[in-house]
Amino acid sequence: MKIASWNVNSVRSRLEHVTNWLQQNPVDVLCLQETKVVDADFPHTGLEALGYNIYIYGQKSYNGVALLSKKPLEQVTTGFASILPDIEPGWDEQKRIITGIIDGVRILNLYVPNGSEIDSEKYKYKLGWLNLLHKYLQTLLSTTPNICMCGDFNIALEDRDIHEKVSSIKNHIMSSDAERQALKELLELGFADAFRKFTEEGEHFSWWDYRTMAFSRNRGWRIDHHYLTPELYKKAISCVIDIEPRKLEKPSDHTPVIVEF
Known part of the structure; x- marks a missing residue:
């Protein structure tokens, strides 16, 4: 099974990139983040023509x-409240979580908040969101032992x-002590970094700022991850970063990361 994660930074703006990539890389599951479109306007047609079932949780x-x-997929759910029904409704105003099961493997697709600036309200929201994710994962793990948790974590560990x-x-x-500690506490629930199973050295990135020629200089960050529970790990x-889409005209600032097991 091959599972890819890709923050496309607007699925409608990058639809041709996505469809072309899928034709060349027909993965079993593609997890998209930052789709930036309400469900009614999601571009189903071209993607369904490639043989994909589509599950969405969108926002304008x-x-x-x-x-x-x-x-x-089986048991598809969205947001925190589907698993943690007693939380404050405001935590799901931002559409950041979708999950479903394929062949006994739960795919958990996340778009973790960026946080903006240290000690800002958005930063505090990020840490609170990660704390809630910890409780969410504890509940999932009690019923589903095989989980591939992937997405744009906005944290370089x-x-x-x-x-x-x-x-x-x-x-x-994205690399502050508090953010890293929050991510470590998630991983301590029983997840391991698929990419680091195969690649130890640095200089492998999945996101490059559009500014300052960051991609051409390879001044990037590895913030898009696949974290696996023990049996899946x-x-x-293999787990690879495909930098080819980042070379295209008007690309997303992220590029796909693919795990195979």
Whole structure:
């Protein structure tokens, strides 16, 4: 099974990129983040023509996640409240979580908040969101042992996941101590980084800022991840970052990450 994660930064703006990539890389499941479109306007036709079942959780102009699957998914749910019914409704105003099961594997597609600036209200929201995700995962793990948790985490867990011009800056957004600790606590529930099973060295990134010629200089961040529960981690045979879509005209600032097991 091949599962890809890709923050497309507007699925309608990048629809040709996505369809062309799927024709060349017919993965079993494609997890999209930052689709930036309400459900009624999601571009189904071209993607369904490629044989994908589509599950969406969208929002106008911001956020939004989707699952594209060759096989129909089971138990598809969206948002925190579907698993944690007693939470405050405001936590699901931003559309950031969708999950479903394929062949006994739960795919959990996340678009973690960016946080904007250290100690800002958006930063506090990010840490609160990650804390809620911890409770959400505890509930999922009690019923589904095999989980592939993937998406745009907006967190570089280690300094080797960031280009050297930034890695030395303490408490930078997306690599602050509090963000990293929150992510570590999620992983301590029983998840491991699929990419690091196969690649130890740095200088491998999944996101490059549009500014300052970051991509051509490879001044990027590895913030798009696949985290696997133990049995899936054992079965994983590859996890790669495909930088080719980032070379296209008017690309997303992220590029796909693909795990196979």
